[in-house]
Amino acid sequence: MKNPIYPCLWFDGQAQEAAKFYCSIFPNSKITADNQMVATFELDGKKFMALNGGPNFTFNEAVSFVIDCDSQEEIDHYWEKLTSEGGKEGNCGWLKDKYGVSWQVVPTILPKLLSNPEKSQKVLDAYLKMKKFDIKTLEEV
Missing domain, CATH: 3.10.180.10 (2,3-Dihydroxybiphenyl 1,2-Dioxygenase, domain 1)
Incomplete structure:
Protein backbone atom coordinates (compact mmCIF):
# COMPACT_ATOMS: atom_id res chain seq x y z
CA MET A 1 0.00 0.00 0.00
CA LYS A 2 1.50 3.32 -1.05
CA ASN A 3 -0.33 5.53 1.46
CA PRO A 4 -1.06 4.75 5.13
CA ILE A 5 -4.56 4.33 6.49
CA TYR A 6 -5.71 7.19 8.71
CA PRO A 7 -8.90 8.14 10.57
CA CYS A 8 -11.44 10.72 9.46
CA LEU A 9 -13.32 12.31 12.36
CA TRP A 10 -16.79 13.69 11.64
CA PHE A 11 -17.62 17.03 13.29
CA ASP A 12 -20.57 19.40 13.14
CA GLY A 13 -18.77 22.57 12.04
CA GLN A 14 -15.86 22.18 14.49
CA ALA A 15 -13.23 20.44 12.33
CA GLN A 16 -10.72 23.31 12.32
CA GLU A 17 -11.24 24.05 16.01
CA ALA A 18 -10.77 20.37 16.89
CA ALA A 19 -7.62 20.06 14.77
CA LYS A 20 -6.10 23.06 16.56
CA PHE A 21 -7.14 21.66 19.95
CA TYR A 22 -5.53 18.27 19.32
CA CYS A 23 -2.37 19.79 17.84
CA SER A 24 -1.98 21.90 20.99
CA ILE A 25 -1.92 18.75 23.15
CA PHE A 26 0.35 16.31 21.33
CA PRO A 27 4.04 16.83 20.56
CA ASN A 28 5.28 16.86 16.97
CA SER A 29 1.83 17.92 15.73
CA LYS A 30 0.68 20.28 13.00
CA ILE A 31 -2.17 21.16 10.70
CA THR A 32 -1.15 20.15 7.18
CA ALA A 33 -4.15 21.39 5.16
CA ASP A 34 -7.28 23.34 5.94
CA ASN A 35 -10.38 24.52 4.10
CA GLN A 36 -13.99 25.06 5.11
CA MET A 37 -14.88 21.38 4.76
CA VAL A 38 -11.78 19.46 5.88
CA ALA A 39 -8.71 19.91 8.05
CA THR A 40 -5.89 17.40 7.85
CA PHE A 41 -3.42 17.29 10.68
CA GLU A 42 -0.74 15.16 12.31
CA LEU A 43 -0.60 14.14 15.96
CA ASP A 44 2.90 13.06 16.87
CA GLY A 45 3.49 12.36 13.20
CA LYS A 46 0.27 10.33 12.64
CA LYS A 47 -2.16 11.65 10.02
CA PHE A 48 -5.79 12.49 10.86
CA MET A 49 -8.61 14.17 8.98
CA ALA A 50 -11.36 16.28 10.52
CA LEU A 51 -14.50 16.69 8.40
CA ASN A 52 -17.28 19.23 8.84
CA GLY A 53 -19.98 16.69 8.02
CA GLY A 54 -22.94 18.15 9.89
CA PRO A 55 -25.10 16.92 12.77
CA ASN A 56 -26.02 13.49 11.37
CA PHE A 57 -23.41 11.45 13.25
CA THR A 58 -21.78 11.68 16.65
Missing part, protein backbone atom coordinates in the same frame (compact mmCIF):
# COMPACT_ATOMS: atom_id res chain seq x y z
CA PHE A 59 -18.90 9.92 18.36
CA ASN A 60 -19.28 6.97 20.73
CA GLU A 61 -17.05 4.52 22.59
CA ALA A 62 -17.09 1.99 19.72
CA VAL A 63 -13.92 3.74 18.50
CA SER A 64 -11.29 5.19 20.80
CA PHE A 65 -7.71 6.36 20.51
CA VAL A 66 -5.16 4.80 22.86
CA ILE A 67 -2.35 6.91 24.27
CA ASP A 68 0.42 4.74 25.75
CA CYS A 69 2.16 6.68 28.51
CA ASP A 70 5.58 5.87 30.00
CA SER A 71 5.16 8.10 33.06
CA GLN A 72 2.61 9.55 35.43
CA GLU A 73 3.48 12.99 34.09
CA GLU A 74 2.38 11.91 30.60
CA ILE A 75 -0.84 10.42 31.96
CA ASP A 76 -1.56 13.60 33.92
CA HIS A 77 -0.81 15.81 30.88
CA TYR A 78 -3.10 14.00 28.43
CA TRP A 79 -5.83 13.45 31.03
CA GLU A 80 -5.89 17.11 32.04
CA LYS A 81 -5.80 18.48 28.49
CA LEU A 82 -8.32 16.08 26.97
CA THR A 83 -10.85 16.43 29.82
CA SER A 84 -10.55 20.23 29.86
CA GLU A 85 -13.31 22.53 28.64
CA GLY A 86 -16.11 20.02 29.13
CA GLY A 87 -14.46 16.65 28.58
CA LYS A 88 -15.66 13.79 30.77
CA GLU A 89 -13.73 11.24 32.81
CA GLY A 90 -14.59 7.58 32.38
CA ASN A 91 -13.43 4.47 34.19
CA CYS A 92 -10.22 2.50 33.66
CA GLY A 93 -8.31 5.24 31.85
CA TRP A 94 -11.10 6.12 29.41
CA LEU A 95 -12.29 9.67 28.80
CA LYS A 96 -14.25 11.70 26.29
CA ASP A 97 -12.93 15.05 25.15
CA LYS A 98 -15.11 18.13 24.68
CA TYR A 99 -16.07 16.92 21.17
CA GLY A 100 -17.15 13.48 22.40
CA VAL A 101 -14.12 11.62 21.01
CA SER A 102 -13.11 8.69 23.24
CA TRP A 103 -9.52 8.24 24.40
CA GLN A 104 -7.75 5.65 26.55
CA VAL A 105 -4.83 7.06 28.54
CA VAL A 106 -2.91 3.94 29.57
CA PRO A 107 0.42 3.33 31.33
CA THR A 108 2.78 1.22 29.22
CA ILE A 109 3.63 -0.79 32.34
CA LEU A 110 0.07 -2.12 32.71
CA PRO A 111 0.51 -5.33 30.62
CA LYS A 112 3.62 -6.22 32.64
CA LEU A 113 1.79 -5.69 35.92
CA LEU A 114 -1.18 -7.76 34.73
CA SER A 115 1.08 -10.60 33.60
CA ASN A 116 2.55 -11.07 37.10
CA PRO A 117 0.60 -14.07 38.44
CA GLU A 118 1.18 -13.02 42.05
CA LYS A 119 -0.14 -9.47 41.57
CA SER A 120 -2.43 -9.53 38.52
CA GLN A 121 -5.72 -9.84 40.42
CA LYS A 122 -4.78 -7.03 42.83
CA VAL A 123 -3.69 -4.83 39.92
CA LEU A 124 -6.95 -5.59 38.10
CA ASP A 125 -9.01 -4.83 41.20
CA ALA A 126 -7.15 -1.54 41.70
CA TYR A 127 -7.41 -0.29 38.16
CA LEU A 128 -11.09 -1.17 37.84
CA LYS A 129 -11.71 1.39 40.63
CA MET A 130 -9.67 4.13 38.92
CA LYS A 131 -10.68 6.77 36.47
CA LYS A 132 -7.26 8.22 35.63
CA PHE A 133 -4.54 5.61 36.07
CA ASP A 134 -2.15 6.05 38.98
CA ILE A 135 1.05 4.16 38.18
CA LYS A 136 2.41 4.26 41.74
CA THR A 137 -0.75 2.73 43.18
CA LEU A 138 -0.74 -0.01 40.55
CA GLU A 139 2.90 -0.85 41.26
CA GLU A 140 2.36 -0.94 45.04
CA VAL A 141 -0.66 -3.29 45.18
Whole structure:
Protein backbone atom coordinates (compact mmCIF):
# COMPACT_ATOMS: atom_id res chain seq x y z
CA MET A 1 0.00 0.00 0.00
CA LYS A 2 1.50 3.32 -1.05
CA ASN A 3 -0.33 5.53 1.46
CA PRO A 4 -1.06 4.75 5.13
CA ILE A 5 -4.56 4.33 6.49
CA TYR A 6 -5.71 7.19 8.71
CA PRO A 7 -8.90 8.14 10.57
CA CYS A 8 -11.44 10.72 9.46
CA LEU A 9 -13.32 12.31 12.36
CA TRP A 10 -16.79 13.69 11.64
CA PHE A 11 -17.62 17.03 13.29
CA ASP A 12 -20.57 19.40 13.14
CA GLY A 13 -18.77 22.57 12.04
CA GLN A 14 -15.86 22.18 14.49
CA ALA A 15 -13.23 20.44 12.33
CA GLN A 16 -10.72 23.31 12.32
CA GLU A 17 -11.24 24.05 16.01
CA ALA A 18 -10.77 20.37 16.89
CA ALA A 19 -7.62 20.06 14.77
CA LYS A 20 -6.10 23.06 16.56
CA PHE A 21 -7.14 21.66 19.95
CA TYR A 22 -5.53 18.27 19.32
CA CYS A 23 -2.37 19.79 17.84
CA SER A 24 -1.98 21.90 20.99
CA ILE A 25 -1.92 18.75 23.15
CA PHE A 26 0.35 16.31 21.33
CA PRO A 27 4.04 16.83 20.56
CA ASN A 28 5.28 16.86 16.97
CA SER A 29 1.83 17.92 15.73
CA LYS A 30 0.68 20.28 13.00
CA ILE A 31 -2.17 21.16 10.70
CA THR A 32 -1.15 20.15 7.18
CA ALA A 33 -4.15 21.39 5.16
CA ASP A 34 -7.28 23.34 5.94
CA ASN A 35 -10.38 24.52 4.10
CA GLN A 36 -13.99 25.06 5.11
CA MET A 37 -14.88 21.38 4.76
CA VAL A 38 -11.78 19.46 5.88
CA ALA A 39 -8.71 19.91 8.05
CA THR A 40 -5.89 17.40 7.85
CA PHE A 41 -3.42 17.29 10.68
CA GLU A 42 -0.74 15.16 12.31
CA LEU A 43 -0.60 14.14 15.96
CA ASP A 44 2.90 13.06 16.87
CA GLY A 45 3.49 12.36 13.20
CA LYS A 46 0.27 10.33 12.64
CA LYS A 47 -2.16 11.65 10.02
CA PHE A 48 -5.79 12.49 10.86
CA MET A 49 -8.61 14.17 8.98
CA ALA A 50 -11.36 16.28 10.52
CA LEU A 51 -14.50 16.69 8.40
CA ASN A 52 -17.28 19.23 8.84
CA GLY A 53 -19.98 16.69 8.02
CA GLY A 54 -22.94 18.15 9.89
CA PRO A 55 -25.10 16.92 12.77
CA ASN A 56 -26.02 13.49 11.37
CA PHE A 57 -23.41 11.45 13.25
CA THR A 58 -21.78 11.68 16.65
CA PHE A 59 -18.90 9.92 18.36
CA ASN A 60 -19.28 6.97 20.73
CA GLU A 61 -17.05 4.52 22.59
CA ALA A 62 -17.09 1.99 19.72
CA VAL A 63 -13.92 3.74 18.50
CA SER A 64 -11.29 5.19 20.80
CA PHE A 65 -7.71 6.36 20.51
CA VAL A 66 -5.16 4.80 22.86
CA ILE A 67 -2.35 6.91 24.27
CA ASP A 68 0.42 4.74 25.75
CA CYS A 69 2.16 6.68 28.51
CA ASP A 70 5.58 5.87 30.00
CA SER A 71 5.16 8.10 33.06
CA GLN A 72 2.61 9.55 35.43
CA GLU A 73 3.48 12.99 34.09
CA GLU A 74 2.38 11.91 30.60
CA ILE A 75 -0.84 10.42 31.96
CA ASP A 76 -1.56 13.60 33.92
CA HIS A 77 -0.81 15.81 30.88
CA TYR A 78 -3.10 14.00 28.43
CA TRP A 79 -5.83 13.45 31.03
CA GLU A 80 -5.89 17.11 32.04
CA LYS A 81 -5.80 18.48 28.49
CA LEU A 82 -8.32 16.08 26.97
CA THR A 83 -10.85 16.43 29.82
CA SER A 84 -10.55 20.23 29.86
CA GLU A 85 -13.31 22.53 28.64
CA GLY A 86 -16.11 20.02 29.13
CA GLY A 87 -14.46 16.65 28.58
CA LYS A 88 -15.66 13.79 30.77
CA GLU A 89 -13.73 11.24 32.81
CA GLY A 90 -14.59 7.58 32.38
CA ASN A 91 -13.43 4.47 34.19
CA CYS A 92 -10.22 2.50 33.66
CA GLY A 93 -8.31 5.24 31.85
CA TRP A 94 -11.10 6.12 29.41
CA LEU A 95 -12.29 9.67 28.80
CA LYS A 96 -14.25 11.70 26.29
CA ASP A 97 -12.93 15.05 25.15
CA LYS A 98 -15.11 18.13 24.68
CA TYR A 99 -16.07 16.92 21.17
CA GLY A 100 -17.15 13.48 22.40
CA VAL A 101 -14.12 11.62 21.01
CA SER A 102 -13.11 8.69 23.24
CA TRP A 103 -9.52 8.24 24.40
CA GLN A 104 -7.75 5.65 26.55
CA VAL A 105 -4.83 7.06 28.54
CA VAL A 106 -2.91 3.94 29.57
CA PRO A 107 0.42 3.33 31.33
CA THR A 108 2.78 1.22 29.22
CA ILE A 109 3.63 -0.79 32.34
CA LEU A 110 0.07 -2.12 32.71
CA PRO A 111 0.51 -5.33 30.62
CA LYS A 112 3.62 -6.22 32.64
CA LEU A 113 1.79 -5.69 35.92
CA LEU A 114 -1.18 -7.76 34.73
CA SER A 115 1.08 -10.60 33.60
CA ASN A 116 2.55 -11.07 37.10
CA PRO A 117 0.60 -14.07 38.44
CA GLU A 118 1.18 -13.02 42.05
CA LYS A 119 -0.14 -9.47 41.57
CA SER A 120 -2.43 -9.53 38.52
CA GLN A 121 -5.72 -9.84 40.42
CA LYS A 122 -4.78 -7.03 42.83
CA VAL A 123 -3.69 -4.83 39.92
CA LEU A 124 -6.95 -5.59 38.10
CA ASP A 125 -9.01 -4.83 41.20
CA ALA A 126 -7.15 -1.54 41.70
CA TYR A 127 -7.41 -0.29 38.16
CA LEU A 128 -11.09 -1.17 37.84
CA LYS A 129 -11.71 1.39 40.63
CA MET A 130 -9.67 4.13 38.92
CA LYS A 131 -10.68 6.77 36.47
CA LYS A 132 -7.26 8.22 35.63
CA PHE A 133 -4.54 5.61 36.07
CA ASP A 134 -2.15 6.05 38.98
CA ILE A 135 1.05 4.16 38.18
CA LYS A 136 2.41 4.26 41.74
CA THR A 137 -0.75 2.73 43.18
CA LEU A 138 -0.74 -0.01 40.55
CA GLU A 139 2.90 -0.85 41.26
CA GLU A 140 2.36 -0.94 45.04
CA VAL A 141 -0.66 -3.29 45.18
